[in-house]
Amino acid sequence: MSLVLRETALAFRRAPLLSALSVTTIAFSLFVFGLFGLVAVNIQRAIGNVAERVEVVAYLKRGTPLQAVALAAADIEAFPEVESVQHVTEQEALARARRDLREFQDIFQDLETNPLPASLDVRLRPAFRDVQRAAAVAERLAALAIVDDVRYGREWVEKLDRLRNIAGAVGTVVGAAFALVAIIIIGTTIRMAVLHRSREIAIMRLVGATDGFIRRPFLLEGILKGLLGGVLAVGLSYGGYALIDAYLLRASFFTAAQATLGVAAGGFIGLVGSLVSVGRHLRST
Amino acid sequence: MIKFTGVTKEYLKTGAALKQVSFHIARGQFAFLTGHSGAGKTTALRLIYLAERPTAGEVRVSGFSTARAGPREIPRLRRRLGIVFQDFQLLEDRTAEENVAFALEVTGARHTTIRPRVMRVLTQVGLAGKANQYPRELSGGEQQRVAIARARVNDPVVLLADEPTGNLDERATRGIFQLLKDINASGTAVLMATHDLDLVRSMDAHLIELQQGEVVYDSAEDAAGRQPVAP
Incomplete structure (x- = not known):
């Protein structure tokens, strides 16, 4: 385990620019998704406030x-x-x-x-x-x-229902699209990191490293980059929220649970992205 | 220990690299694989360490067979081999010591045993004083010594060397060649692919010559092509 940690730390130290670039890319893709999430959360809250009057x-x-x-x-x-x-x-x-x-x-x-x-x-x-x-x-x-x-204000409640359905459908579709784009961008970034080290991977294989051994530091690296990107994205979203709240309209931010979920999602996407990228690389060479 | 039986290797684009190749290298032997560029030397070596599979025929290496070995067995086979390349294949951002230690770490060797073993092989190749230097700080000959130390540190049954002196000047070449002979003298078989005929002539070793993918001479069999006199 300590070897995996050391190799992961080494990967960050040896390619600081590429690592920073991946973290930033992950952060910004998650940030875009986060902004959309903020809009969704606020619309939902607004609808909830109206629905209270039913x-x-x-x-x-x-x-x-x-x-x-x-x-x-x-x-x-x-x-x-x-x-x-x-x-x-x-x-x-x-x-x-x-x-x-x-x-x-x-x-x-x-x-x-x-x-x-x-x-x-x-x-x-x-x-x-x-x-x-x-x-x-x-x-x-x-x-x-x-x-x-x-x-019971039947027509009014019907309108509210329709609004809720539209918001839900648009939210799901747009959210899924944003999430997909984030996953693709993050996957590409991680693929770059893998290609950057393809020579090293080839040498590892020559001296008898198993695929599992080669994969582990990359997975940990992916998770860490994803988590870091997630934290940054939450920070950026908070900045965006603060600006909107101060100058445009009263808004609300994610709950602590939602923010934590966002960071965890970053880690998860990082893990899946690495798994796919490294797996594909190992199979193709 | 290394046995090629009717091995053919064809590539989709370039056609046959090896045609019906058969030879046998015994335990502890020093063998040369010679031939012009493109004769199939590198392909033969790649078949031995299972970077490639033969199109037809079988390669057996120290109990492993290309006909049976699954992907999971490839790392196990490679830990019993030492491989040295013309371009050294060192990790640029690790010191000589770390490059050698790496080959032990991937096998899951106990951490406490790694350093003494690494220092021992670095001493054997004459680089004990340069353990903390990076490849770029070393000469070509020294880099190849690091690569040989890495190949040796797992106590391989055979050391495969693909044009190990191809990038070196004459003096470095002699040093590396002597090192390979020393390793062979300690009981490790060495299979060296080279087109340096001076080296080949300087030693009375098992000689296999390839031409356009076919074995045209094998010193283990006599010129008339009868059964080997001394394998």
Whole structure:
């Protein structure tokens, strides 16, 4: 093992320029992928924020006793899709309307009787904030005896769904393309390092080195370069994020887990790139 | 120990490099493989260390056979051979000592045994004082001595030398040739490919001459082509 470490260190020391070039290339390809990842993460977060507003509102029949409302609310809260249920009384509904709908303030001001019904505002859990689930919950609410009418902004939720699907599909395709480009570039860089040492590999074979023995330092080198490139890419992405956040728009950065995953992905790509490059070289000579 | 039986080697582009070649080199022998450039000397050597496989026929080397040896056995065979080239094939960024040690490291030799063994062979080739020098700091003859030390450090059963003096002046040539003879005297077989007829004539050794891929003379068989008198 110590020999593998020594050979790997030697490889870095003997070709510092080429090593630096590979690390930088890996870093920049991962950085481009990272920038895309940042966009994806932020779009997802934005959609998540909007989706938080997906709500099913059950308007109650006039004169429903409070006790019946409380019982129904408890039942609804037990639905697997439901996060919380809030009882909005008629007075609260009016107060809310006066506060939120300022342009109609005059109308609400002059009312003699309150025309607004009481309601149960049902918030769904994050995973259930789509058309089908909202519709299913609405249907079950409508079947309750105390409920007069149910609304959940169907068209709006449908649009949100479509947006989510498009973002998901574009994200997957573009992300896969970026990842592929990164892998190809990184593979080429590692192939250069292998070719740079082809004479050495030939000599190693002549003195009886096994392919496994020849491969090991290259694999370790690939992993190290990938990890270093990954760390650099996360740093560059953070720089990019900080600039965007300061001058363009409020954005959020990767979570620690996502950043770690990015660095690990660098190491993994480095490993696979070396495995393929060295394997191909060893088979072809 | 090295036995060619009806060996033919054909290349797609250049045609046959060896045609029906048969010869036998016994354990501990010193043998010359001579012939003009392109006669097939290097191809014959490459077949011995399994860098190539014959198109037809069989090469047997110290218990290994080209007909049976799989890819995994190639490193095992090469550890029993020492190989020396005209262009030395040293690693430029390692010292003489590191170049020699390298051949032991790849075999997984114990770390503590490597240095004494390396210093011993470097002393044998007369380079103990230059162990820490890089190939570029050494003369051609000295570089070839490092290569010979590397070839020797694994105690090979046979040392293959492909034009080992081809790049050297006369004085260095004599030194290297003497070194090869010393190695042979200690029991290691030596097969030396060369077109230097002065060297060949200076020694009464087993002589195989190739011409356009065919054996035209083998001193182990007499001129009439009957069975070898003394293998």
